[in-house]
Amino acid sequence: MEVALKIWRYNGETGERKLERYEVEAPEWACLLDVLDLIKDKVDGTLAYRKSCRMMICGSCGMRMDGAAVLACKERMLPIVERGHVPVISAMGNLPVVKDLVVDMAPFWAKLRAMKPWLEPGYNEPEEGKEYRVSQQQMNVINKESLCINCGCCVSECNAMESDPEFLGPQALAKGMRFVGDARDQRTVERLEDYNSEHGIWDCTRCYFCNQRCPKGVDPRDAIAKLGAESIRYDIDRDMGAKHAKWFVTSAKTTGWLRETELVPKTQGVVSAIKQMKFAMSLAKHGKVPLPFPPHVADDVVEARRLYNLVKEQGRDGALGIVQGERALAHIGLEDEPDKAPASRIAAEVTPGKMPPPAEG
Numbered sequence: 001m002e003v004a005l006k007i008w009r010y011n012g013e014t015g016e017r018k019l020e021r022y023e024v025e026a027p028e029w030a031c032l033l034d035v036l037d038l039i040k041d042k043v044d045g046t047l048a049y050r051k052s053c054r055m056m057i058c059g060s061c062g063m064r065m066d067g068a069a070v071l072a073c074k075e076r077m078l079p080i081v082e083r084g085h086v087p088v089i090s091a092m093g094n095l096p097v098v099k100d101l102v103v104d105m106a107p108f109w110a111k112l113r114a115m116k117p118w119l120e121p122g123y124n125e126p127e128e129g130k131e132y133r134v135s136q137q138q139m140n141v142i143n144k145e146s147l148c149i150n151c152g153c154c155v156s157e158c159n160a161m162e163s164d165p166e167f168l169g170p171q172a173l174a175k176g177m178r179f180v181g182d183a184r185d186q187r188t189v190e191r192l193e194d195y196n197s198e199h200g201i202w203d204c205t206r207c208y209f210c211n212q213r214c215p216k217g218v219d220p221r222d223a224i225a226k227l228g229a230e231s232i233r234y235d236i237d238r239d240m241g242a243k244h245a246k247w248f249v250t251s252a253k254t255t256g257w258l259r260e261t262e263l264v265p266k267t268q269g270v271v272s273a274i275k276q277m278k279f280a281m282s283l284a285k286h287g288k289v290p291l292p293f294p295p296h297v298a299d300d301v302v303e304a305r306r307l308y309n310l311v312k313e314q315g316r317d318g319a320l321g322i323v324q325g326e327r328a329l330a331h332i333g334l335e336d337e338p339d340k341a342p343a344s345r346i347a348a349e350v351t352p353g354k355m356p357p358p359a360e361g
């Protein structure tokens with residue numbers, strides 16, 4: 001097949017940037033990475049990009065196709081050629097470009113290191129020759145986070161990082177959850193304290209682009225939600241984001257509705273609420289917000305309270321509750337379109353929840 005690509009070339013020394021069009025003959029099974037290799041071999045040896053495994057494992061070949069991050073070794077070209085489309089290839093976003101499609105990953109690795117991505121075991125060493133085992137149910141909490149290959153596709157598309165480059169970002173926080181949720185780790189509270197600091201979990205804008213672009217089904221936004229839920233479970237709620245989330249829960253439990261008019265005082269404090277009083281009155285005058293008193297109580301509020309109590313009783317008010325929600329969604333996905341359910345969600349369904357038998361001897 002004849003494949004055409006437009007590639008944004010960048011010269012790091014001169015700062016020159018230009019869009020070049022390339023056309024090569026490629027086999028029908030070719031992926032984007034194969035086409036780049038053909039261009040480099042046959043047309044222009046100066047084209048720069050990263051690659052290694054060619055099988056979606058090493059995470060080296062992240063780049064943008066038509067403005068959205070992809071792994072070049074995952075993108076099949078045949079359907080694109082059949083549509084007669086000429087995709088535009090560029091370097092990943094939110095990281096400094098070094099040359100053509102190569103970005104400087106140093107800020108990415110620095111944030112990963114800030115997560116302290118290693119286990120700090122919270123148990124005594126087992127007797128010689130023995131090992132500790134973690135149940136499948138315990139591992140399900142971090143099943144998706146463990147799939148990350150550090151490709152940076154999520155970081156490339158992160159809205160929050162675009163406005164605040166210091167934001168820890170989806171990949172680092174997903175890695176953080178991988179250790180917070182690990183039953184063997186003892187630094188849970190310290191880790192959560194770190195991730196709750198400035199530029200941490202509550203700065204995420206919940207745009208979900210990271211979930212959408214991750215090629216491995218890690219769903220980093222869900223990992224950040226788990227970190228938020230765990231933070232509140234451990235009473236780490238000093239951030240306005242945490243207070244905001246807590247008020248949603250209190251509000252739903254007490255009235256079955258979101259009590260919007262009380263959201264500002266409960267989240268930002270009374271002083272800030274007083275400062276915004278004039279604005280609030282004008283909203284109320286134009287019927288944009290309901291009056292706080294008497295609060296509107298849903299007819300079936302008792303159901304909301306029952307649900308709240310059940311979650312508390314079963315200890316599902318942290319990450320476990322979110323995992324349960326994912327599993328419920330996976331059921332819907334599997335029933336409707338079994339072929340399209342993400343691999344990670346199918347894996348999460350393998351949940352015997354049984355501890356393996358103790359090692360013999």
Ligand code: SF4
Pocket residue numbers: 154157158159160161169170203204205206207208209210211220221224
């Ligand atoms: S959901 Fe949050 S972490 Fe993910 S891309 Fe959007 S802002 Fe970034």
Ligand code: SF4
Pocket residue numbers: 147148149150151152153154155170171174213214215216217218219220
């Ligand atoms: S979370 Fe997904 S997109 Fe982000 S670095 Fe890991 S594998 Fe890549």
Ligand code: FES
Pocket residue numbers: 050051052053054055056057058059060061062071072073074
């Ligand atoms: S070359 Fe390794 S993930 Fe694409």
